[in-house]
Amino acid sequence: MNDRERSIETQLIHAGEPRPRIQGAVVMPIFQSSTYDYDGEPNYHDVRYIRLNNNPNQLVLNEKIATLEGTQDALVTSSGMAAISATLLTVLSAGDHLLALDCLYGGTHGFVTKDVPRYDISHSFIDGDDSDSWEQWLTPKTKAVYIETLTNPLLQVADIQAVAKFAKKHGLVSIIDNTFASPVNFRPAEWGIDLVIESCTKFMNGHSDLVAGSVAGKRDMIRHIKERLDHLGGSLDPHACFLLHRGLKTLAIRVRYQNESALKIARYLSQHSGVERVNYPGLESHPQHTRAAELFDGFGGMISFELHGGGETADRFLKKSELAAVAVSMGGPETLMVRPSQAVHSNLSPEERARSGISETLIRLSVGLEATEDIIADFDQALSMVPSATA
Numbered sequence: 001m002n003d004r005e006r007s008i009e010t011q012l013i014h015a016g017e018p019r020p021r022i023q024g025a026v027v028m029p030i031f032q033s034s035t036y037d038y039d040g041e042p043n044y045h046d047v048r049y050i051r052l053n054n055n056p057n058q059l060v061l062n063e064k065i066a067t068l069e070g071t072q073d074a075l076v077t078s079s080g081m082a083a084i085s086a087t088l089l090t091v092l093s094a095g096d097h098l099l100a101l102d103c104l105y106g107g108t109h110g111f112v113t114k115d116v117p118r119y120d121i122s123h124s125f126i127d128g129d130d131s132d133s134w135e136q137w138l139t140p141k142t143k144a145v146y147i148e149t150l151t152n153p154l155l156q157v158a159d160i161q162a163v164a165k166f167a168k169k170h171g172l173v174s175i176i177d178n179t180f181a182s183p184v185n186f187r188p189a190e191w192g193i194d195l196v197i198e199s200c201t202k203f204m205n206g207h208s209d210l211v212a213g214s215v216a217g218k219r220d221m222i223r224h225i226k227e228r229l230d231h232l233g234g235s236l237d238p239h240a241c242f243l244l245h246r247g248l249k250t251l252a253i254r255v256r257y258q259n260e261s262a263l264k265i266a267r268y269l270s271q272h273s274g275v276e277r278v279n280y281p282g283l284e285s286h287p288q289h290t291r292a293a294e295l296f297d298g299f300g301g302m303i304s305f306e307l308h309g310g311g312e313t314a315d316r317f318l319k320k321s322e323l324a325a326v327a328v329s330m331g332g333p334e335t336l337m338v339r340p341s342q343a344v345h346s347n348l349s350p351e352e353r354a355r356s357g358i359s360e361t362l363i364r365l366s367v368g369l370e371a372t373e374d375i376i377a378d379f380d381q382a383l384s385m386v387p388s389a390t391a
C-alpha cells in the first residue's frame with residue numbers, strides 16, 4: 001500500500017523515510033554537512049548545498065509534509081514567516097495586488113502592510129465570512145488570495161470552500177496559513193486550496209523548542225518557491241530538521257488530545273460567571289460552528305476568551321494561574337496564555353485592534369498536554385478574583 005492511502009498516524013511515522021534505512025538506522029540520522037560531492041548538476045538550484053534546501057534531512061521532511069498535506073510536494077523552511085514571505089514574494093510581482101483576510105497573524109499583517117508594499121505590491125483586506133463582498137476588491141492585477149484556517153486570536157473560520165472556488169473562478173492562487181489546525185485537523189488541499197503554509201514552530205513540532213515552517217502544494221509552484229527561498233536564505237538547519245522530524249511523529253496523538261482537552265476547557269469557561277465570552281469553534285455557540293464541523297476533523301487546541309473587568313483583571317488572572325505560562329506561541333506540551341493586545345498584536349494600532357475585535361481583556365490560550373482536570377482546577381482558583389457578570 002502507498003503511504004498516501006494510509007492514515008495520518010502511519011504517514012507521520014513512515015512517509016518519506018529512506019528505504020533501505022541508512023546504515024540500518026531506524027531513526028533518520030542528522031546530516032550535519034553543509035556541502036556534498038558535486039555530481040555534475042547543471043542547475044544552480046540542484047547543487048547539493050545546505051542553503052539550497054536539498055540536504056537529506058530537509059528532503060525527508062519535504063516528502064513527509066507533502067504526504068500529510070495531501071499535496072504533490074512541500075518545502076520545509078527556517079520559520080513560518082520564511083514560508084509566508086518566500087511564498088508571497090514568489091506568487092506576487094511588482095504591480096500585483098493581493099486579497100488578504102482582514103484578521104491575520106500579526107507578523108503576516110506587518111509583512112503585508114509594511115514590507116510587501118515596498119515591492120510595489122498592493123493589497124485589500126476581505127471579510128472571510130462574506131463571499132459576496134470579495135468581487136468588489138478584485139483588480140486586473142489581483143493575483144492571489146491569502147487566508148488563515150482559524151484566525152488569530154478570535155478563532156473565526158473563513159468560508160474556505162468559497163475562497164477556493166473564488167480563486168479558481170478568477171485565476172488567483174489561493175494560499176492558507178493552516179498553523180492553528182495542522183494537517184491532523186484540516187487538510188486545505190483536499191478542499192481546493194493551492195498552497196498550504198504551516199508555522200512548524202507550533203503544533204507540527206509540538207515541543208516549544210525550535211523555529212521552522214513549511215509550504216505545500218503543486219510541484220511546479222513549490223519548485224518556484226524553493227528557488228526564491230534559495231536566494232532569500234531561509235533554509236532549515238539539519239539539527240532543527242531532526243527535532244521537527246521527531247516532533248512530527250507524535251502530531252496526531254498530541255493534537256487529538258489537545259482537541260479533546262480544549263473542548264472541555266472551553267465548555268468550562270463558557271459557563272463560568274466571571275467569563276464574558278469564549279471563542280472556540282467547537283462550541284455550538286460559535287458563529288461558524290457548523291462550517292468548522294464540516295471542514296475540520298477536530299476543533300484544535302486554541303481558545304480565546306474575555307473576562308469581566310478590564311485589562312488589570314486579565315493580568316491578575318494570568319498571574320494567578322499556577323500551571324499556564326504567560327508566553328506567546330502555541331502548540332507545545334505546556335499550556336500558554338497571553339493577552340494579544342499586549343504581545344502578539346501589539347504591533348497593531350489601538351484602532352486596528354478595535355476594528356479586529358481584539359479587546360484589552362482578551363486572553364489567548366494554547367491548551368497543552370497537562371491533565372484537563374488540573375487545568376480546569378487551576379483556572380477555577382485563578383478565576384475566583386474575577387468579578388462575575390452580576391456583581
Ligand code: PLP
Nearest residue numbers: 079080081105177179199201212
Ligand atoms: N502563522 C501563525 C498563525 C502564527 O501564529 C505564527 C507565529 O506565531 C506564524 C505564522 C509565524 O511563524 P514563525 O514564528 O514560525 O515564523
